[in-house]
Amino acid sequence: MKVVGxxxxxxxxxxxxxxxxxxxxxxxxGAFSLVGFALEVVGxxxxxxxxxxxxxxxx
Amino acid sequence: MPMPSKLTEIxxxxxxxxxxxxxxxxxxxxxxxxxxxxxxxxGHMMMAxxxxxxxxxxxxxxxxxxxxxxxxxxxxxxxxSGKTWNWIAANPFFFGKLSFDGAAASLTALLQMFSVGLAAxxxxxxxxxxWRLRAICLSTAMLAAWxxxxxxxxxxxxxxxxxxxxxxxxxxxxxxxxGSGTIQALxxxxxxxxxxxxxxxxxxxxxxxxxxxxxxxxxxLVLFGCVLALIGWIGLNSAGAIxxxxxxxxxxxxxxxxxxxxxxxxxxxxxxxxxIRFGKxxxxxxxNGWVGxxxxxxxxxxxVIPAEAVVIGSxxxxxxxxxxELLELRMEVDDPGGSISVHAVGGIWGLVAVGVFGQFQRPxxxxxxxxxxxxxxxxxxxxxxAQLIGVATLLGFVLPLTYGANLLINRFYPYRVSVEGERxxxxxxxxxxxxxxxxxxxxxxxxPR
Numbered sequence: 001m002k003v004v005g006x007x008x009x010x011x012x013x014x015x016x017x018x019x020x021x022x023x024x025x026x027x028x029x030g031a032f033s034l035v036g037f038a039l040e041v042v043g044x045x046x047x048x049x050x051x052x053x054x055x056x057x058x059x
Numbered sequence: 060m061p062m063p064s065k066l067t068e069i070x071x072x073x074x075x076x077x078x079x080x081x082x083x084x085x086x087x088x089x090x091x092x093x094x095x096x097x098x099x100x101x102g103h104m105m106m107a108x109x110x111x112x113x114x115x116x117x118x119x120x121x122x123x124x125x126x127x128x129x130x131x132x133x134x135x136x137x138x139x140s141g142k143t144w145n146w147i148a149a150n151p152f153f154f155g156k157l158s159f160d161g162a163a164a165s166l167t168a169l170l171q172m173f174s175v176g177l178a179a180x181x182x183x184x185x186x187x188x189x190w191r192l193r194a195i196c197l198s199t200a201m202l203a204a205w206x207x208x209x210x211x212x213x214x215x216x217x218x219x220x221x222x223x224x225x226x227x228x229x230x231x232x233x234x235x236x237x238g239s240g241t242i243q244a245l246x247x248x249x250x251x252x253x254x255x256x257x258x259x260x261x262x263x264x265x266x267x268x269x270x271x272x273x274x275x276x277x278x279x280l281v282l283f284g285c286v287l288a289l290i291g292w293i294g295l296n297s298a299g300a301i302x303x304x305x306x307x308x309x310x311x312x313x314x315x316x317x318x319x320x321x322x323x324x325x326x327x328x329x330x331x332x333x334x335i336r337f338g339k340x341x342x343x344x345x346x347n348g349w350v351g352x353x354x355x356x357x358x359x360x361x362x363v364i365p366a367e368a369v370v371i372g373s374x375x376x377x378x379x380x381x382x383x384e385l386l387e388l389r390m391e392v393d394d395p396g397g398s399i400s401v402h403a404v405g406g407i408w409g410l411v412a413v414g415v416f417g418q419f420q421r422p423x424x425x426x427x428x429x430x431x432x433x434x435x436x437x438x439x440x441x442x443x444x445a446q447l448i449g450v451a452t453l454l455g456f457v458l459p460l461t462y463g464a465n466l467l468i469n470r471f472y473p474y475r476v477s478v479e480g481e482r483x484x485x486x487x488x489x490x491x492x493x494x495x496x497x498x499x500x501x502x503x504x505x506x507p508r
Contacts, residue, residue, distance in 0.1 A: 006459050013455025016448055020227055021140045029229075030444050037447060040454045048390045051255045053264055 002050035008043025012036045070301050071161045073308035077298035078166065081173040084291020085112060087284040088180045091350070094280030095343060095396045096187040099484025101276065102494030107183055107192055111199045115179040116172050118203035124157075125150040127171060127208035128216040129164040130303075130426065142226040144219040148212050163302060170298050171211065174242050175203045177295075181246030184396020185254045186474070189481050192489050194474040201464045202249055207241075210457055214241045215303045220452065221425045223445045230414070230442030231423045233449035236304055237296035237318075237357030239409030244453050245461075247403025250394065252462035256469050259393030261481055270388055273395065278342040285326070285349040292353040293318050300361040305424030310361065317360045318353065321372035325352025328376030344380055347397040351379035354402055355409035362417040371412045375405050410450050414443030 015036030023029040066074065089108035093101050128134055128148025136143045150156065159165045179199040186195070213220040214235050224232035235241050264270050275281060293315045300306035300314055329348025333341035355375035356368055363371065382400035386392040392399065468474075475481075480488035487493055 006462065009455045009459050011455075013451055016451040016455070020223070020229070020448065026441055026444075030441070033444060033447055033451070036455075037451050040451055044454060044458075047255075048392075051390075051392070053259065053391050055266060 001046050005043045005046030005048075005050055008046060009040050012039035012041075012043060015039060065160075065162050066166070066301065068161075070308050071166070073311065074166050074170075074298050074301045077294040077301075077311070078170045078173065080294035081170070081177070081291050081298070083287045084295060085173070085177050085180055087286070087288030087291060088177065088184075088350075089284075090280045090287070091284035091346060092180070092184040092187060092396050094277040094284065095184065095275035097273070097484070098276045098495055098498060099486055099493065100188045101486065102492070103192065103485035103489055104183065104187060105494070106490060107190075107195050108180055110192065110196055111179040111183060112176040114196045114199045115176040115203035118200045119172050119175045119208070120154060121204065122152050123175060123204050123208040124154060124168050124171065125152045125208075126205070127212045129167045130215075130217045130221075130424075132164065132216065134212075134217070143222075144226075145217055145222060146213070146219055147209060148216055166298075167215075167302050170295075170302060171215075174211075174238060174295065175207050177238075177291075178207055178242045178246040178249075179203060181243070181398050181402045182250040182253045184398035185250040185394040186257055187395040188260050188485065189257055189475055190253065191474060191476050192485075194468065194472055197468050197472060198249075198253065198465055198474075201468065202246075202461070206249070206457065206461050206464065207245060210245055210452070211241050213452070214449070215299075215425075217426045220445075220449055223448060225426050228441070229448070230445035231419065232425055233445045234304070234362070234413050234417070234423065234425065234442070235358045235410060235449070236314075236361045237292070237299045239354055239356075239358035239406040240449055240453055242295075242406075243354040243357065243402040244406030244410070244450075245457055247399050247401070247406055248453060248458045249461045249465070250398040251392070251403060252458065252465050253474070254392050254394055254399065255462070256465055257475050259391065260395070261478070263393045264391055270391070275343050275395070281343055281346045285322075285346050288350055288353060289319065289322055292322075292357065296357050296360045299357075303425055304361055305422065306361055313365075314360045316365055317363060317368035318356055320365050320368040321356025321360075321375070322349050322352035324369040324372035325349060325355065325376035325379070328373045329380050332377060332380050343397075344383065347383065347401050348376040348379055351375045351401045351405035354405035355412065358406075358409040359413040359417055362413065362419060364418070367416040371409070371416065374412075375408055378408055379405055407450050407453065410446050411443075414446035417442055 016033045019029045019032035093104045133149040134145045135147050212218045220233035223229040297311040326349035330340040330345040352372040379400045382404045
């Protein structure tokens with residue numbers, strides 16, 4: 001889950017970069033950027049969940 | 060009308076005066092971190108703060124500034140869809156070719172040397188009581204030599220984030236006057252990476268699901284640190300407005316007012332929320348709210364009216380309090396200083412606030428060669444998108460970069476002290492002497508659990 005989360009973070013960023021370059025229309029560019037950002041948020045949630053402390057390690 | 064390479068005499072002098080008071084922000088953060096930690100690691104925290112400042116300054120001098128550069132300086136570029144993307148500076152190492160004749164470049168170098176030190180102090184709060192001193196120095200060197208200069212180049216030295224307005228008509232490019240993103244969010248995300256690598260302090264999370272509070276040892280230090288931080292932040296925001304957006308010295312009065320109002324409203328909101336929820340206002344959370352207001356208000360301080368600064372601060376105060384609770388109780392992130400919520404969450408909110416509240420009464424000269432017409436109010440739109448792209452860069456590039464770099468260092472030089480060292484306290488374990496040698500020691504702190 002950690003690897004997936006940390007892959008989704010840059011993947012979302014690349015989507016945002018792609019939106020800047022590929023879409024001249026502000027509406028499309030904004031929508032595509034928001035999708036990229038949403039992907040980053042999901043990746044961040046994965047990263048947080050991956051770092052939850054296992055029950056046996058709590059002391 | 061490109062950004063002038065030399066400031067007017069009054070702007071130059073004012074800028075210099077503002078930069079000279081920035082170390083007070085570092086002093087404020089350092090003693091806040093000390094106060095929020097435990098007595099047995101107090102001396103270590105102060106020592107670590109001093110070492111982090113020193114290492115950050117030296118690393119930035121050696122190579123950091125050469126990669127960050129200044130507006131209009133030499134840089135490496137790539138061409139994408141017919142546009143030039145300036146991605147890293149190409150200055151000589153060791154401040155080479157930097158002339159100290161009042162040029163904006165020399166003032167930028169001085170400001171950034173203090174700013175990178177400030178960024179380096181942020182992770183110390185979250186790694187308190189368990190982060191080894193030499194590991195702190197290594198992590199700080201990485202931050203000051205590579206992570207910070209790269210992102211700061213993109214924002215403050217005419218890099219591709221600043222160029223978004225000129226190249227693609229996206230607002231005026233990514234704007235961050237006082238460093239909500241460049242200093243604070245970057246430091247806060249580094250704090251998150253370090254906290255993930257270190258894990259929680261022993262005894263913080265028990266097997267029965269409880270997360271007992273481990274209170275700071277000196278509320279006076281924490282609250283006094285807030286006042287020191289305010290002074291430093293006024294210098295930081297005012298100098299940033301002059302150097303990175305083409306502002307004037309007389310405009311600094313409104314920046315100072317906005318900075319103070321954002322901090323005040325944020326602290327009062329935090330005090331109010333804690334009073335409602337816990338029955339009494341919480342001193343450490345109120346202090347976190349104060350600094351969170353300073354952090355959130357930094358990005359937009361030159362582009363908002365005082366009433367908007369109050370709104371930005373109030374929202375920051377609320378968001379930070381709930382973020383601290385969410386991270387500690389739900390996400391099991393042990394952050395004794397609240398650095399992640401205050402600096403990362405507060406900083407990101409500050410960046411978003413530029414897009415929400417920003418009013419641009421004057422041209423924003425954040426890119427070399429930008430014509431006045433492209434930077435004027437009303438000519439371009441989509442400032443919110445420019446800010447979103449900046450935030451996406453912090454989350455999608457800076458966080459994985461700083462996590463990977465710290466993970467790599469941790470492989471070769473483990474960050475965390477031994478179990479015995481943590482039990483004993485970092486003062487005795489790493490420095491050989493306690494910060495408060497005349498204190499009565501609690502024996503249970505030295506018994507194995």
